[in-house]
Every structure is written in C-alpha cells, then in structure tokens.
Amino acid sequence: MNHFTIFASKNDLDDMHAKIADVFAKGFAIEKQDSGYLLKSKGLFKKCRCSMNILTEDMNPDYFAKNIPGMMGYYDTIPFKDEQLKERVMIQIAVLNTVIAIEMDRAMTDEHMQLFTRLLTRIGGIGFLPDGTLLDQNGSVIVYPNGESGPSDFRPHACTRKINTHEVASAQGEVRKNKTIAFLTEREIPYAASLPQLSPLENLHFKSQEDIARRAVALLIVIQFACDVAQNGDIEGSREFFTDMLHKYKVQPFLTEQERLFLGAQHPSTQEAVNISWQYEAYWTLIWALGMVEELDFPEDVCDCEYAIQAVSSCETFEQFYQQTIMRSKEEILDEADKIYRLHWACVDSRINGQTAPLALNESVVMERRRGLFWMIGYQDEEWDTISMDT
Template identity: 25%
Template sequence: MSVNITLYASLESPTTIFEKIMEQKQDRYIVEFGEETLQIFKKGLFKKKLIGQFTHRVRQQEDANQFTQGLIGYIHQEIHGDEAIKQKLLIQGEHTNVMLGCMIEEDEAEAFFPSYFQFIQQLNGFIYVPSGDIISVDGQEIANGEGQIIAEDFTVQVAKRELKSLFDVTETVENQGRRVASIAKMKARHIPYTENLSLLPDSKQVRMRSVEEIARRAAVVLILIQFVRELLDEKEETNLKTSKRIAEVFLNRYGVKLNLTAEEEAFLAQEDYTQQELINKMWLYEAVWVMLWSIHLVEELAEPTQICDVEHTLNLLMNYTNIGELLQDAEARDVTEVLNRMDENYLYHWACTEARLQGEESPADLDDGVVLERQRAFNWITQLHEEQWDDVTIHS
C-alpha cells in the first residue's frame, strides 16, 4: 500500500520543480532520477531502500484550459462552507501551472512527510489528498474529506507570471449590474451558473486593443485558416508547398506578415501536420468572428449554438486588396456592448465546462467549441490577462 498526495503549485519556473527537489539536502533520504520520475530512497547502513517517487506535470499552453479542470470542478461542486475561502481556493487552482505527485509507501509516510512539508513551504499552492482533504503547503487542513471548509482563512499565493488582471478588478455599479443581467439571462434560458466567478473589468478599467491591432490579427488568422483548409482538402507534398507559397503571397499583399506570432511562423515552417493540428487551427474562425464583430465588420454575434458563417468570414478578407482598405470600413464597437457579450460568454464557458466534467451535453444547445474560441478572442481583445495571442489562456 502507498500514500498518494498531489501538490497544485503556482511557480515562476514550473519546469524546474525536479531540480528544486534535487537541491534539497536530506540526512535520511536520497532522491535520484528514474524514468520521467524522481525516485525516493531511504538511507540505510549498507544500502538504500526505494520507498516512493515524485511525478510531475507542467501545464503546456495548449493544455491551459484542461490542466486543472477536475480540481476546479471538485472545488465548485463538493467544497462547501466559507464562500470567501472557497473563492480563494478556486483562484489558487486556476493559476496552477505544475502538479507534483508524491507516492510513498504507507509504513514510511509518517516519517517522510515532515521533510516533504518543509520543502513545499517555499512553494505556492495547496495539496489534495485522495480522501478529499485539501491541505495548505504549511500542513494546515483547509477542507476535510467531507468537503467542509474548516480553515479560518487561506492566503492565495500566485507566481507573478501567473497573475491575471482579474485580481485588480474593482467592483463597480457597472460590472456588478452587468453580472446581474448575465445571470438573469442564464436563468431565463435554464442554463446553470455560479455566482463565484470573478467580475470582469468595467468600461473605465478595461484596456481595449486598437481597431488596427484587431484587424491585423484577424487578417493573419484568416490567411492561416485558408492555408489549413487547403491542407485538410489535400495533404500531398506538392500541395503543401503551393499552399505555403499562397499564404506567403497573401500575408505580403495585406501587409501583415510582420504581425505573425512566433508560433504562427513556426507553424507555417512545419514540413508536416497532424489532422488534429489542422482542426485546432480551423476552429480559430470562431475567434476571428468575434474580432470582426468588435470592429463592425460583422454585424451580428448570434448565440453560440452553432458555428459562424465560415465562407462569409473568409470571403470578407477577399473584398479588400490590403489592410488599409479594410481599416477604412472598420470601427470600434461600443465598449459596453463588447463587455456585455463577453460577460455572458464567460458564464456560458463555465456552464459548458461543468457539463463536460459531468459527462453531460452542454445546456441550451450551446456549442462548447464556439464558446471556447469566443472566450479566447474576448480575453485577447480586452487584454484581460495581459497576454499576447500565443499565450492567451481561458479560465472559467
């Protein structure tokens, strides 16, 4: 039998967690690299004894929204008691970027864990035990196995690299009223909702991207989507070379080649693509639809129950010979209107995530993929998390 616990941490350098463990000086234990794990040995007089191991998983950008889904769902549904502490747990969980598992033989656990807790006190986060207990890094119980919060307080500790602007949002009449309206809409459509989601900035707090920045980003993504469509139709090598050449021509024609991100440049440079890579890129047409809507190049943002008009989106770019012509027709949509739709989508995203965790269909015919990509666009347009396009994260 073994004892298993998991640390959910928010670290400045999440990939160095194994190195941090190796640096610890222990009189009783030795830690050595195994295959993708750190093996824990107890020192003996003549030989060492294997008593457990550390495993870790670091959040990758493409996995950002699924990384702690199970944990967030558990806190939402099973943890009860002091709502302020519950909200802090949710915030801490949402900003987790590394999970460190520790498995120790049961008869060694009592002697080993004091050393373990001494080490993790220098880290940010909390520990989850399979019994359902949640424990702070200094060993204090926050919630017991029945899901009852028993701690008097809990301090959120988030790495600077993980800080989101949501921490800085001030409650105002505007954003509180907006949330009330969004919840009223959820009720009317019989969509589950939570009152624990952080408020979004109001029109005075938000920092909208410029019309030109949005237009250039939309143009780049549309050109990449057309490139991907051609590859999905035919993935022969000659077609790949031709498609790359055409994409290059259009990037230069519209004057947006310099607006390619590092990831987009690397994507275009690939010699081969998996089907899933191409499908993931295609879904970005939903993000582009929101971008174009935000600058009045698309007039309607329907409920996210079906995919947008892909052909219309792609043809729209073809109506212009360069980005300058497009910008003549672009105009910033009212900030309040953008935030209203963003707040609704924020609640839709939470509802879709909850349904997925329960193995259920999304409520009210919401399309989970559409909601997800719209949130990506909204977060980028409003600079919600102060992230560049390659790094946009989507939290619910």
C-alpha cells in the same frame, strides 16, 4: 395596489425595529415575527393588517442570487430616456443586500403610502411599485416603467460592506455580471454566482481598431493554410500562396509565434491544423467588433465561413478592408466577453457532470469566441495563444 417593496444597501439591521416603530407605533400595534413584522391598525374603523417580510443577502442568499439579476434584467429592458440615469439605477441594484417586502390586506391609501415613504426615508433605500416605478429615498420618482425620468436627482448608495467586499470589486463589473446572469436565467442556463467579475473598463488594455483589423486578416490567412493542411492539400503550394497573401495585406507581423512556426513547418501537424481551423470562431468575434457582423448569435452553430472569407477576399488591400470597419464600443465588447465567460462555465459544468450542454451550446465555438473577445479586451494582458480558459 397593496404591495410596496423597499430595497436597500445596509451593513446590518440593528436599527430596523427602531425605524419601524418610529414610523408606525402611533397608529399600529407592532408584532415581531420570524420573517419580519406584522402591523395591526389600532383604530376601531378602517382596520387593516400589514406584513413586512425582511430578507437580507446573508440570511437569504438564494433569493438575492435569483432576484437581483432578474431585477437587473427587467430594468435593462426598460427604454430609459436618460442613459446616465439607467447606469446609476443599475449600479444601485448591483449593491442591494436588503429587502423589506410590504403587503397589506387591502388597497393602500394615500395615508398608507405616506407612512411607507417615511419608512423608506428612514432606511435610505429605493422604493419599488408593482408597475415598475422606482422611487428614491424621499419618495420622488426616479424612473417610470416607460423609461421616462422622474423629478428625482438620484444618486446610488452602497453600504461599506458592499463597497469593501471582494465580490463587488466594482459597481460597473457587478452590473455587467448581473446582466449576464439575467440573460442566463431567462434561458434556464446554469451559472456560478461565485464566478468573479471581469475587470472594469479602466483596468483593461483594449486593442486598437487597427490592431484588431490586422490581426483579423492575418488570422484568416493562416486559417486558410490550416484548412489545406487538414484536408491533405498541396502544402508547399498553399504555403507559398498564403505567405504572399500575408505580404500583400502587410499583416505578417500580426501572426502569433505558434502560427509562424506552423506556417514554416516542413511537416505541419494535422491536429494543429484542425485546432487553428476552429479559430474561425475567434476571427468571427474580431470582425463582429469591427462592425462587419451584425450580432454574435447564440454559440450553438459555427459561423458563416463563406462570409468570413469574403469580408477580406473582396478587398484588394488592407487599407480597403480597414475603411469598411466601424469599431463597436468597449462596453459592448466587454458585455460579450462577460457573457461568453459565463457560458463557458456552463459548458464545462455540463461536461464534467456527464450532461449535454444546455441549449445545444457548442463548447468549441464558445472557447474560440472567448479567445477573440478576451484578447481584444486585453484580459490580464495575455497573448492570443495563451488566453486563459479557466472557469
């Protein structure tokens, strides 16, 4: 091994030279270079050279925009035995803004590692070994690449600059944002690093399991009426049938105002019917959150409408439908909301630049998924019909 990397969260580098000199001046000649330092051993024997490349978020924004999400994605895939430790590691990575990349011209000895660990302690960061092992500031292992916890009692540290800036409004939000960016980067989907975080869990007003279930049933019923309108079916017969269905499942109060007006219109608009029909995709997110859909596939194709209908039509009452639901965690729903938010930006960016959406993303599917997910998390307390679609 001839590489060792120190990551840190620091307000500035004013004391960096003094810290390096304190650790290495006795055994190495230290030369300041544009990108960091070059260290040359002073001894006649076992001569070696060591370069220290120093990068900061201020001076190297592209590096951090690419590599911090990548690092986040890497540790997200490690099967941590301790989920709380994983959360602390992800929070730490989210607030890193300084990197000291150390490379030697020969294999590192135990003596070299002791020196690098001393520097790590002086700087107060975390150490990264080439195999993925993470060290705390004292050189104790935080986590091994197989997910096993080390002896370190690790707690994340953030400098005041990162805590106080608007960009890192919450460590939780930054972790979520960077996980999504890692997902996008892996698939070569463009993203905007400036797109803000979604609010942390404690600041959102999640809908209850029952509210989501009743909204899902009401929405599916009005979608069926909209499909009949769009296909020039028997409007009056359809209206009567689906109004009875709303009463049967006791979900009429869970229609939106626009849906009530549409259902009661003497001549319902065909275009509005088409728009409501697209909300199958929003409905799909609701029954996904209720555990009735295994996963939300990449939003390139429309959902399975036949299964979507069966999920409710196979039940005689709302209570029977509700008993089949198992609510997903708020964290999982918020993760999907963040993902669809940034995928929506990619769709809009492609459209306004006259390009095809990456990986055949379907913007209509994305928008309706966003409606359902943002409604469930209570984003800015917006109503179903007025969910913001800004990017």
